[in-house]
Amino acid sequence: PRTDLSQTLRRLDGNSYGAYKQLKGSWRIGDAQLLLDRVQSDPYAPPSLARVRLPLATAGFPQALIATKDRRVAAGDFLTRQFSRVARDLGPRGGKDTGGISIQRTGQEILERSSVLVPDPSAPDAHVEVRCEIALPAAGRRIKGHAAQRLLMEVLPGVVDRALRYANLDARALEAHVTAHLDAQHLREQLPQRGLVAFVADGAVLPRASGHREEPLAHGAVPFVTPPELRVELELEDGSRVSGMGIPEGVTVIVGGGYHGKSTLLQALERGVYSHVPGDGRERVVALPSAMSVRAEDGRSVSHTDVSPFITNLPTGADTRDFSTSNASGSTSQAAATVEAVEAEAAVLLLDEDTCATNLMVRDERMRAMVPGEREPITPFVDRVGALHTERGVSSILVTGGSGAFLDVADLVIAMDAYRALDVTDRAREVVREFPRPGDMRPAESFGELRVHVPTGGSVNDAARSGSGRGPDSTHGSDRRGDREKPARGRGLDTIQLGREDVDVSALAQLVDPSQTEAVARLLEEVQRAADGQTPLTRLVDDALDRVARDGLDALAHHRGHPGHLALPRAQDVAAAYHRVRR
Ligand code: ADP
Ligand code: MG
Structure with a gap:
C-alpha cells in the first residue's frame, strides 16, 4: 500500500474532478488499509467504492464472540449498523463540497451482508473488512483536496475507530445482537x-x-399471550427456556x-424466517426457514409451470401441466405461486385472505351447484390443502x-x-357438525404429481453474453459493454433489471432488503448461465447458493474488490424471482 495519500491529495487540489482517479489503489492509514476500488468520474456520479481493512488483532474482538459463522454474520450486521450511525454522526452532511461516507442500509432483520466481513479468528492473516461508499468532495467540477484529506484521513479513521474497534463499541449491545440471532436460529432448529x-x-x-x-x-x-392448549417451551442458546405458542405441522386456520x-x-410468521434485531418485538417469533408466503398476483408472468393440481381443462385447451402466460389472472397466478413454492421445497405455505384469489381458495355450495365440476377448471385450494400435508x-x-370452508380440513383453528x-379447534369441530360441508366438496386424496421445472438454456440475457465463461477475467472483461449486456442488478426492493427486462418481485413478501434483491439479480444471472436444458431449477439455485455459502457473498461480485450491496436471500425467493422473468 502507498503511504503518501496526504501529499497526493494536496497535489490534486484544484485539479479537474477526473484526476481523483489517481487515488484508485491501496493506501495505508495508520494501522488500517484503505482500498479505493472504483473512483467516481464526476461529483454527480454514484459515490466511489472503498474498502477498509483492519487486522483482527488490532480490531480486538474476543475470539469466542466470533467463533462461528452465525456469530460472524450477526457481528457483521451489527458493525454495519454501527458504521452507518457513526458515519452519520462524524461525517460531513453529504453536500457535494464536503463529500460523505455511507454504507449498505439495514432494516429490522439480521442478515448475512457484504458490507462488513468479520473473519474466522482462526484464519491466517485475519482482517475485518468494511465495504463503504465515499463521495469525494468537489468545488464545481474541481477537486477539493483539503476537504478530501479531512474526509479520508481524519473522518474515515475516526469512523473506523468508533465502529470497528471492539474497545470503542457498546460490548453489551453487540453481545445482545449476536445472541438475538443465535437464539432465533436455535429456536428454528428445534421446530422440526x-x-x-x-x-x-x-x-x-x-x-x-x-x-x-x-x-x-x-x-x-398488546403483547402476545399463548393460549394454554398451544403452550410449548423451547430452549434458547444458553439453555434457558422460553414459553410460547407452537404451531404444529398440518393445516392451521386463523x-x-x-x-x-x-x-x-x-406477517410476523412470514418474517420469522429471519432473525430480528434486539428491540424489534419479534426476536423470538420464528418459522421454518423455508416457509413461503403465497399470494395472488394478477398480471404476473408464468412460464412453463405445472398448475394442474389446481387448474385443468381450460376452455382454450391449454396444457396446464406446462402453463405459460404473460398476464396471469388472480387464480392462475396464485396456483402458480403455490406450485412453485412446493417445488422449491417450502415446508410451510402462508396465505392471507386479504391477498388471495377467492376462487382459487374455495367454492361454495351454491356455486358448485351452478357450475358443474366438469365445467370448472379450478380445483380450489381447500380440496388440496389436506393432501399437500399428508x-x-x-x-x-x-x-x-x-x-368457513377450511374448518373441515383444519387440524388447528x-x-x-x-x-x-x-x-x-373444538368449537370449529362443533360448527362443522352443525353445518356440514356440501356433498360434492371432496378433499382430494392426492395433490398430484408435479412436472419438474427445467430451465432451458439460451435465454435472451444468456445469448447476450455467450462465450463469457466464468474464467478469472470474465467478471471484468470488456464483454459486458453495451445496453444488452449490462449486468443484472436490483433496483430498490421490488425490481430486478435483467437484460432489457424489469422483473417485478414486489409480490415476494419475504424479500425484505434491497441488498437481497441485488443478490437475487446476480443469482438469476448465474442460474440462466448454468441452465443447460437438463438440470432442474431447484438444483441450479441450490448450486449457486452453495457457492455463496462456500465463498461468501463476494462470489456474486461483478468486479474485483467492493462487491456492491449484497445480502443473502433464500433459495425459495430466488426461485420465485426466476419464475417471474418474462420469456
Ligand atoms: P385483521 O387481519 O384481523 O383484519 P390486522 O392484523 O390487519 O387485522 O390488524 C388490524 C390493526 O390492529 C392493525 O393496525 C394492526 O397494526 C393492529 N394490531 C394488530 N395486532 C395488534 C396488537 N397485538 N396490539 C395492538 N395493535 C395490533
Ligand atoms: Mg387481515
Whole structure:
C-alpha cells in the first residue's frame, strides 16, 4: 500500500474532478488499509467504492464472540449498523463540497451482508473488512483536496475507530445482537423435532409502526399471550427456556373478526424466517426457514409451470401441466405461486385472505351447484390443502375471516380476538357438525404429481453474453459493454433489471432488503448461465447458493474488490424471482 495519500491529495487540489482517479489503489492509514476500488468520474456520479481493512488483532474482538459463522454474520450486521450511525454522526452532511461516507442500509432483520466481513479468528492473516461508499468532495467540477484529506484521513479513521474497534463499541449491545440471532436460529432448529412449523414467544410484540414501517408499534401494542392448549417451551442458546405458542405441522386456520390482528400474526410468521434485531418485538417469533408466503398476483408472468393440481381443462385447451402466460389472472397466478413454492421445497405455505384469489381458495355450495365440476377448471385450494400435508409434508397456515370452508380440513383453528390468540379447534369441530360441508366438496386424496421445472438454456440475457465463461477475467472483461449486456442488478426492493427486462418481485413478501434483491439479480444471472436444458431449477439455485455459502457473498461480485450491496436471500425467493422473468 502507498503511504503518501496526504501529499497526493494536496497535489490534486484544484485539479479537474477526473484526476481523483489517481487515488484508485491501496493506501495505508495508520494501522488500517484503505482500498479505493472504483473512483467516481464526476461529483454527480454514484459515490466511489472503498474498502477498509483492519487486522483482527488490532480490531480486538474476543475470539469466542466470533467463533462461528452465525456469530460472524450477526457481528457483521451489527458493525454495519454501527458504521452507518457513526458515519452519520462524524461525517460531513453529504453536500457535494464536503463529500460523505455511507454504507449498505439495514432494516429490522439480521442478515448475512457484504458490507462488513468479520473473519474466522482462526484464519491466517485475519482482517475485518468494511465495504463503504465515499463521495469525494468537489468545488464545481474541481477537486477539493483539503476537504478530501479531512474526509479520508481524519473522518474515515475516526469512523473506523468508533465502529470497528471492539474497545470503542457498546460490548453489551453487540453481545445482545449476536445472541438475538443465535437464539432465533436455535429456536428454528428445534421446530422440526417438536413437530412444529412456527413459534411465537409470550410477550412478543407483533404489530408494526405502520403499513410501511417495520419498526414495532410504539404505543398500545398488546403483547402476545399463548393460549394454554398451544403452550410449548423451547430452549434458547444458553439453555434457558422460553414459553410460547407452537404451531404444529398440518393445516392451521386463523379466524377472527376484521381488525382483530390476524394478518399481523401471519406477517410476523412470514418474517420469522429471519432473525430480528434486539428491540424489534419479534426476536423470538420464528418459522421454518423455508416457509413461503403465497399470494395472488394478477398480471404476473408464468412460464412453463405445472398448475394442474389446481387448474385443468381450460376452455382454450391449454396444457396446464406446462402453463405459460404473460398476464396471469388472480387464480392462475396464485396456483402458480403455490406450485412453485412446493417445488422449491417450502415446508410451510402462508396465505392471507386479504391477498388471495377467492376462487382459487374455495367454492361454495351454491356455486358448485351452478357450475358443474366438469365445467370448472379450478380445483380450489381447500380440496388440496389436506393432501399437500399428508402426501407431501407441506403444512399450511391460512388466515380467513370470510369463509368457513377450511374448518373441515383444519387440524388447528386459532381465533384472534382483540389481539388475543385462542385455540378454538373444538368449537370449529362443533360448527362443522352443525353445518356440514356440501356433498360434492371432496378433499382430494392426492395433490398430484408435479412436472419438474427445467430451465432451458439460451435465454435472451444468456445469448447476450455467450462465450463469457466464468474464467478469472470474465467478471471484468470488456464483454459486458453495451445496453444488452449490462449486468443484472436490483433496483430498490421490488425490481430486478435483467437484460432489457424489469422483473417485478414486489409480490415476494419475504424479500425484505434491497441488498437481497441485488443478490437475487446476480443469482438469476448465474442460474440462466448454468441452465443447460437438463438440470432442474431447484438444483441450479441450490448450486449457486452453495457457492455463496462456500465463498461468501463476494462470489456474486461483478468486479474485483467492493462487491456492491449484497445480502443473502433464500433459495425459495430466488426461485420465485426466476419464475417471474418474462420469456
Ligand atoms: P385483521 O387481519 O384481523 O383484519 P390486522 O392484523 O390487519 O387485522 O390488524 C388490524 C390493526 O390492529 C392493525 O393496525 C394492526 O397494526 C393492529 N394490531 C394488530 N395486532 C395488534 C396488537 N397485538 N396490539 C395492538 N395493535 C395490533
Ligand atoms: Mg387481515
